[in-house]
Amino acid sequence: MLEVANISHQYANRSHWLRRIPPTPVLNNISFTLEKGCCLGLLGMSGAGKSTLGNIILGLEKPTQGQILFEGQDLYRVNTPTRHRIRRDLQVVFQDCYSAVNPLMTAAQIIGEPLDNYEKLTSVQHKQRVKQLLEQVGLRAEDGNKRPHQFSGGQLQRINIARAIALNPKLIVLDESVSSLDMVNQMQILSLLAELKKTHQLSYLFVTHDIRAAMTICDRVMVIDQGELVYQDDMHQSMMQSNHPAVQKLIAAILPEHPSERIVFDHQV
């Protein structure tokens, strides 16, 4: 469904008129495919280029090289109406649930925005759909009249998820979607996401640095480090035996039940 082919990307630095600052490379020759109904975990330390890759896949940032094929169409080479059409199948849930919603809008308006843009619904149908979406993500229909400051982080993230699934998309990029939540909420949101995946036949690109969260929900994981794809596998087990330092660092970051049980690799102090 999604094919990422040889993506390289670099951020241009604002050049000084006397001296040129070379661009900063972020991604280097990354290729992978994501099948329908699959949840692909994209792991990496901060600054590894995960979010940039997420943005490129969402069509927000044109990569310096390579192409993104979504259902056979190159996201950056199609004309504007086609791109508008493709965009409805590609949605996102951000990490920071507070900044991802307009503080002045009600929950119903937030969830209704994609519907306004793509579907011609009567106001009754619109209300019905928003209510249905709220219930699907575990909120009550009355919550639609509340504004973002009246919700907790977990509830806000549910609203973000409702907005993302409003158009029945095919792929949702979960950009660290659970990282800013506490443990209990993380688990609840993850199980909600797993359930929605089943009911809506969704595919996820789960961007995270938390291996445990990735293991709960992902079918497949890949690790990027400093812009390079360093590990890619279906099996979680083989990951534990990987000897790449970036993978080991991620594994070492798992919080054990007791500090003494922490996994420490040889080269780490």
Add this chain to the structure above:
Amino acid sequence: MIKRWKAIFLGQKAIMICSILIIIFFGAALLAPWIAPHDPIKVNLLQKLKDPSAEHLLGTDHLGRDTLSRLLYGARISLGFATVIFISSLGIGLIIGALAGYMGGWIDSILMRLCEGIMAFPNLVLVLGVVGIFGPGLMQVLLALMLVQWVYYARVCRNMVVSLKQQNFITAARISGSSSWKIIYKHIIPNIQRPIIVIGTLEMGWAIMDISALSFLGLGIQPPHAEWGAMIHEGTSYIRSHPELMIYPGMFILVVVVTFNILGEALSEKYGVKRR
């Protein structure tokens, strides 16, 4: 002590009182033809420079025109034109600022350099320049003031849009399929409204001052029409014998401008807006 005064002057009460006062000023200006006791431009030399009486509540000027009526009609010019300047420069500034902030890149650079160019001149000098080119008259003054005032809105608006653009909900709206215009209209403008209201209120006071100042210099409204600044100017010849001819319009300008300023300060306190 200062804190208590500050609380009174900048609290909810101040907002209420100032709003009521402003409504009264505008009401008086709108209703001038019905509540003014005399024709403001009717000359009656037999009645000139009269002291206040039952017929002329604030006396008459050097041509025997009723001062109160002239003040009320003058309010129409001062407040009316200040409102026009306020709305039009707000509109221009908001659109240009939002465009510059949202688009970024060279559009932003060009528009902001233009703003800086205009800001580099002292306001009054620029206005005098425009009036010098097009000749005196209220329309020219209006145009000139509009030309200098939109810059402030544009700058503030641009900076706020730039910081708003970083917020994820703008990206989320784009992903939801909203067009740029829809994002500006639905997400950006509602979120920058409050600071704009505060600046607008403060700028309104300036607009009134500027119109009066230019009329005082004889560049704005032309005689025989009444305007506060022009009335002060006419009163200068009688400053020794009849200082009230200058004091009344001066007082009106003072009260209106101070009201707008207190309202602006109180609103900025309430909304927590930092002023430029």
